[in-house]
Amino acid sequence: MPLADALSFLPGLATAAAEPAEDAAALRRLAEWCSRYSPWTAPDGTDGVRIEITGSAHLWGGERALAADLTARLDRRHIATRIAIADTLGAAWATARFAAGKSPVILPPGDCRNALAPLPVEALRLDPATTQGLRRVGLKRVGDLSAMPRDALTSRFGEMVARRLDQTQGDSPEPLSPLGEAPTRRVRLSFAEPIADPADLLRATERLVEDLVPRLARERIGARRLDLAFHRVDGRVERIRLGTARPSREPRHLVALFKERLDTVDPGLGIEDVILAAFAVEPLHPEQIEFADGAQGERTGGIAPLLDRLCNRLGLAAVSRLEPRESHIPERASVRVSPSPTQPCGLGPPSPAMRERVPSAARRVRVPQGGEGLVRRGSAKPPRPIRLFEPPEPVEAFWLLPDDPPFRFTWRRRRHRVTRADGPERIADEWWRPEGSGAGNAVRDYYRVEDEEGRRFWLFRAGFHGADRPPCWFVHGVFS
Amino acid sequence: MTERGHLPELRERIRRIERPTAAIHGVLPFGIAAIDRALPGGGLARGALHEILGMGGDEEDGALAAAFAAGILGRLMATGNGMVLWSLPRPDLYGSALAAHGLDPAHIVLVRASRDPEILWAMEEGLRAPGIAAVVGEVGTLAAVASRRLQLAAERSCITAFLLRRWRDGGQAARERNLPNAAVTRWRIAALPSQPLRGEPGVGHPRWRVELLRCRGGEPACWEVEVADATGHVSLAAALADRSAAPVSTEKFRRTG
Numbered sequence: 001m002p003l004a005d006a007l008s009f010l011p012g013l014a015t016a017a018a019e020p021a022e023d024a025a026a027l028r029r030l031a032e033w034c035s036r037y038s039p040w041t042a043p044d045g046t047d048g049v050r051i052e053i054t055g056s057a058h059l060w061g062g063e064r065a066l067a068a069d070l071t072a073r074l075d076r077r078h079i080a081t082r083i084a085i086a087d088t089l090g091a092a093w094a095t096a097r098f099a100a101g102k103s104p105v106i107l108p109p110g111d112c113r114n115a116l117a118p119l120p121v122e123a124l125r126l127d128p129a130t131t132q133g134l135r136r137v138g139l140k141r142v143g144d145l146s147a148m149p150r151d152a153l154t155s156r157f158g159e160m161v162a163r164r165l166d167q168t169q170g171d172s173p174e175p176l177s178p179l180g181e182a183p184t185r186r187v188r189l190s191f192a193e194p195i196a197d198p199a200d201l202l203r204a205t206e207r208l209v210e211d212l213v214p215r216l217a218r219e220r221i222g223a224r225r226l227d228l229a230f231h232r233v234d235g236r237v238e239r240i241r242l243g244t245a246r247p248s249r250e251p252r253h254l255v256a257l258f259k260e261r262l263d264t265v266d267p268g269l270g271i272e273d274v275i276l277a278a279f280a281v282e283p284l285h286p287e288q289i290e291f292a293d294g295a296q297g298e299r300t301g302g303i304a305p306l307l308d309r310l311c312n313r314l315g316l317a318a319v320s321r322l323e324p325r326e327s328h329i330p331e332r333a334s335v336r337v338s339p340s341p342t343q344p345c346g347l348g349p350p351s352p353a354m355r356e357r358v359p360s361a362a363r364r365v366r367v368p369q370g371g372e373g374l375v376r377r378g379s380a381k382p383p384r385p386i387r388l389f390e391p392p393e394p395v396e397a398f399w400l401l402p403d404d405p406p407f408r409f410t411w412r413r414r415r416h417r418v419t420r421a422d423g424p425e426r427i428a429d430e431w432w433r434p435e436g437s438g439a440g441n442a443v444r445d446y447y448r449v450e451d452e453e454g455r456r457f458w459l460f461r462a463g464f465h466g467a468d469r470p471p472c473w474f475v476h477g478v479f480s
Numbered sequence: 481m482t483e484r485g486h487l488p489e490l491r492e493r494i495r496r497i498e499r500p501t502a503a504i505h506g507v508l509p510f511g512i513a514a515i516d517r518a519l520p521g522g523g524l525a526r527g528a529l530h531e532i533l534g535m536g537g538d539e540e541d542g543a544l545a546a547a548f549a550a551g552i553l554g555r556l557m558a559t560g561n562g563m564v565l566w567s568l569p570r571p572d573l574y575g576s577a578l579a580a581h582g583l584d585p586a587h588i589v590l591v592r593a594s595r596d597p598e599i600l601w602a603m604e605e606g607l608r609a610p611g612i613a614a615v616v617g618e619v620g621t622l623a624a625v626a627s628r629r630l631q632l633a634a635e636r637s638c639i640t641a642f643l644l645r646r647w648r649d650g651g652q653a654a655r656e657r658n659l660p661n662a663a664v665t666r667w668r669i670a671a672l673p674s675q676p677l678r679g680e681p682g683v684g685h686p687r688w689r690v691e692l693l694r695c696r697g698g699e700p701a702c703w704e705v706e707v708a709d710a711t712g713h714v715s716l717a718a719a720l721a722d723r724s725a726a727p728v729s730t731e732k733f734r735r736t737g
Binding site for chain 2: 302303305306307309310313314317318319320321322323324330333334336383384385386387388389390412414419420421422448449450452453454455456477478479480
C-alpha cells in the first residue's frame, strides 16, 4: 500500500523512513549478542536470528530455561520476539513465524512432521511465486505436501520444494554458517550484577584464562588466536582479539596480553557476560612449559612473549628484524622482516653482514676545494650510512664539473659547505626486476661528502648531464 | 635504641644510596685507559640507563648517537647472550653500517612506534623480558619520572639501556637538552672533520668528540677519538686524544649520587 493511501485511511499514522542498512547492522549486533548462548549464531533474513543450541542448552538448565532467559533479557530491552526451539533450522523458522501458541514454542524432539503439518506452505521458506503456485493447485498446508509424490512436486515446482521439506523435517542436513569462525574451546563467565570496574574486568579475565588453560593442557594444545568478548548490558559486544607468536597456554603470559588491552574495552553501563574463546590451536607438549615456577615460566619462550606483547600493542608491522639481502641497491640490501621466535637468540655464527664487513673507501676522486685527482679502486665494500632515508630527501646542490660532487648544498634549510668527498660510486638499477626498469633515477652516482663541521652525508645525483632534464641531488643517508 | 645505635645503620644506608651503579652489576670497559679512568668502576655500568645525545645538526637524525651506541652494544653482545631491542620512531636504521660498528644486525629486534610514550613502554617491556641483553630507545621528550622508571627497571634486571635523544628540530633540542633525568651517564657525540689518510684527499677516518656530560659517581670529561673501523672489533681509539685536546683530568674520584 502506498504511503499516501495509508495516510488517507489513518491521518495520524506515525511514519519513519526505512533504513535497511541500519536494521541489518542492528540485527547483526543482536546475533552477535546471542553468542552468549552459543558460538553458532547468525542473522536470519531481515527479521530473525538463528542460534544453534545443540550441546549448550544444558548449561542454562534446559531448553525451556534458556528460552526464558532469552525472552527476559530481550523484553528488558523492549525487543518483541517469538522464540521457537526445534530439531531443525527449518522447523524452528516455521514454528516461530506461523505456529499458534505463546512464545516460546518448543517442539519436542522427533515431532517435526506432526507439528508442521497444519502450518501454511509459506512456512517452508519458498519464494512467493512457488507458494502461490502451490496454493493455486490447492496445496495449502505443509501436511498436504508431505502426502504428494516427490517426482510430481519436483517436475511441477522445482527441486526447492522437496529440499525445503526434507530440511524442515530433518531428512537432509542444513548447517548453520555462524557469524564468526567457530572457536575450538570456549569458556564463559556470567554476572548477576553487571560489572564495569577495570579491576573486575581483569579479575574476570584471569578467571576465564584459569578456566581455559587446564582444558588446553588436557588436550596438549596451545592457543594461537584468542578472542575475549565482553557482552554489555545494552547488547553491544566489546572484543579483544589477540594472536601469539607460538602456541601458548601459559596463564601469566595470556593474562598479561589481555591486560595490555583491557583499557580499550568500554564497559558502558556494565558487562554481564565475558566469553573467552580459543581459535587456532596447535599441539603443545607439556615438556615445553614450566608450570611449577611462575618466575621461570616466561623464560621458556625466549623473547616470544615479549614479541607478542609488542605486536599486540603496536601492531604486527611494528616489530621487525634487519636481514641482509644480496642486492647492491642500498634500500634493498637490508630489509626488515618479521621476527621469528624460533630463531635462536644470542651468539650464533655471525651473520653475513658481519663477515663481509671491511669498510674502506673504494674510490677517491678530486674535490673542488683542492687536492690532486686520484682514483683508487678496491675490492672492499664502501662504507654505508647508519641512517638511510626512505625516500631520499632532495637537496639543492651546486657543483662544477659533471663528475664532481657538489661543493655546496642546502638540506633541511641548512647550508653545508663540502670540504671532502669520496666518489662517485655508481649504482644502477636492477634491470632484471620488473618494477625497477624505467624509473626516473635508475642510475645514481653516490658521493660520501663531509662538511666543514665534520658531518658526513651520502649524496647521490640522479640523471645525466646533457639529458633533457638537469640532474637532481638527494641526501640518502647520514654517516656516523 | 640509643642514638649511638642508629649511627652505623644510617651510615650503611647512606653508603648504599651513594654506591655507584657500577658496583651492582659490573662494568663494560671501553678498553681505553683515559675513558675508563673517568668512569666509576673503570667502565660503563651494566644494568643501568645511559643517555646519548647527538650534536651539531645531528639532533634530528641521531646518526652519531646510534653509531656510538652500536659500538658499545657490539662489545656488550660479545660478552653475553641475548638480543638487542631497538625501538625507534622512523625505520631508518641501516643494517650494514651497524655491522661496521661491531653490532650484528641479526641480534637486533626493531620496534617501530610513532610516539615517545610507546617507545618508552617498549623499552620498559624489554627491560623486564628474558632473552634481552640491552634495550635502545630513540626518544624526543622524556619526563624525569619515565627515566627513573627505566633506570630502576634496568637496575633490577641487569639489562643495559640506552636512550638516544632525537629531536624534531633545534628548538626542541634546546628545550630538552639540559633537562635532568635519571640516566647514570649522559654522553654527547659531535662529528669532527675527518683525519686525512697520509695526505690523500677524500674523507678520512671519521673522528668524534665524545663528551661525558654527566656521570653518577664520576666527573665530566671530554675526548677526541677516532672511530676504529678496520678491525672488526669497534672501539674508541684514544691515540689522537693524547696529541690534540688533552682529556680533562679525571684522576679525582668524587662519590656523589
